[in-house]
Amino acid sequence: GKKAILNKVIEAEQWEKFLGRKYVGTKRFGLDGGESMIPALESVIKYGGQYGVREIVFGMAHRGRLNVLANVMAKPLRVIFHEFAGGSANPDDIGGSGDVKYHLGTSTDRDFDGIKVHMSLVANPSHLEAADPVVLGKTRAIQTIAGDLKEHTASLPVLIHGDAAFAGQGIVWECLGFSGIRGYNTGGCVHFIINNQIGFTTSPQFARSSPYPSDVAKGVQAPIFHVNGDDPEAVTFATKMAMEFRQTFHRDIVIDMWCYRRFGHNEGDEPSFTQPLMYKAIKDHPPVSALYGDRLVAEGVIDKQWLDDNVTQYTNLLEGEFEAGAAYKPNRADWFAGRWSGLHAPADPETARRSVDTGLDRKLFDSLGRTLTTVPDSITIHKTLARVIDAKREMFASGTNFDWATGEALAFGSLLSEGYGVRLSGQDSGRGTFSQRHAVWIDQTDEHKYLPLAQIEHGRVEILDSPLSEYGVLGFEYGYAIADPKTLVLWEAQFGDFVNGAQIMIDQFIA
Ligand SMILES: Cc1ncc(C[n+]2csc(CCOP(=O)(O)OP(=O)(O)O)c2C)c(N)n1
Structure with missing residues (x-):
């Protein structure tokens, strides 16, 4: 009152x-x-x-x-x-x-x-x-x-x-x-x-x-x-x-x-x-x-x-x-409670995080390959995308000639299969500025979206086309990352040195 x-x-x-x-x-x-x-x-x-x-x-x-x-x-x-x-x-x-x-x-x-x-x-x-x-x-x-x-x-x-x-x-x-x-x-x-x-x-x-x-x-x-x-x-x-x-x-x-x-x-x-x-x-x-x-x-x-x-x-x-x-x-503060539990300060910060084996076992590799190259009946994709997917299928079959985008998708997919989250946010990140990623497929008849990575169980994935901002979006993703240690949070600047529009976030919060 x-x-x-x-x-x-x-x-x-x-x-x-x-x-x-x-x-x-x-x-x-x-x-x-x-x-x-x-x-x-x-x-x-x-x-x-x-x-x-x-x-x-x-x-x-x-x-x-x-x-x-x-x-x-x-x-x-x-x-x-x-x-x-x-x-x-x-x-x-x-x-x-x-x-x-x-x-x-x-x-x-x-x-x-x-x-x-x-x-x-x-x-x-x-x-x-x-x-x-x-x-x-x-x-x-x-x-x-x-x-x-x-x-x-x-x-x-x-x-x-x-x-x-x-x-x-x-x-x-x-x-x-x-x-x-x-x-x-x-x-x-x-x-x-x-x-x-x-x-x-x-x-x-x-x-x-x-x-x-x-x-x-x-x-x-x-x-x-x-x-x-x-x-x-x-x-x-x-x-x-x-x-x-x-x-x-x-x-x-x-x-x-x-x-x-x-x-x-x-x-x-x-x-x-x-x-x-x-x-x-x-x-x-x-x-x-x-x-x-x-x-x-x-x-x-x-x-x-x-x-x-x-x-x-x-x-x-x-x-x-x-x-x-x-x-x-x-008092000694407990910084690793809640979602941070199980995490701790590195005992040996210089070397402990180097030379870690990040390879996938064959079974997971094959299964991720299928997920990333299977077009469900529910979606009609662009015919050029179909050729891109054919090429990916060939990469998984031969184990050679992997391009950057497929390597990235494998990395995301393996994290998701282990239960971690992946959140990628940036301008036109779904397709990729250079048509390289195709993490989001668009149906050619009704424009509905399909994310192959979202089919992977255990982890949550978001691949987002962000607003046309650098400073704000990087700040948002930084904020997201400090609250969720179990998600790989990525911000992608579109091209060239547009990243410098976000310089305040880098200098004041991240670096
Ligand atoms: C980005 C940025 N530019 C300039 C400054 C320097 N500065 C500090 S306070 C202030 C005035 C702020 O006025 P207002 O937002 O009305 O808040 P008030 O202090 O009146 O409560 C300025 C220019 C700053 N801290 N940050």
């Missing part, structure tokens, strides 16, 4: 204040001015849980990230404080990137009204919006493993954006474009824009050609709610509706929360160099907790004492956790 909403606003606000007091001069990219996002995300989990969501994959940038980790993801506060003081979240044997604290990921479980929701926040580089396709690919993998590809009910991607980044970064459109595509859709992503009406020092009229940062989402007919960040009840109502929409229609939805950024881009940055009038107005503007607190006092829901008590209670909790953070020692 209203009290719970106000309480979350208080937590969001006091969290930033506490960090400001304890770590003077340290960058935290505070949520100050956009605190209503915290009760709103809380309602995504709560209502999501009620409508069947059991897992949420979050992606977000710097702004408010520590606040989300603390007050939404329930990352233990002492761990955040420990990291703030320069400590690592992981035990020494795991290592890690030593990345800045407002880029770190985490995962936790939260309970709402007896419903458990697992949540993870993917790590992100500085590159704004680069984590978006990673979140979507990861979610898609979770849905595939769970067999939840029809309704996509149980797992949900949530992306939190800045207004300048959402309007400016092309990857946002690449990701919206996935929303209705076979092989890539995730049953609807909830997009939350912290529209603080500024990007670093640049005002919206210099940063976009439309009044709303969210207009790009019109391209996929996503509903867009513009909502006042000073009214946390309205923002929470918008997220509740968003969850109803998503769980009913399985498509993307956008919440554009209009708010402000109380301080500079980071807390050491002076905003009045560039927006003196705006920052004069912000200085005189009461915080969300005061506006909403006064409203609830006037409505008779709480009294002034309730407000003060809740502030004190949360601040005491922070003090206790701050103390505990100093002595915090990370």
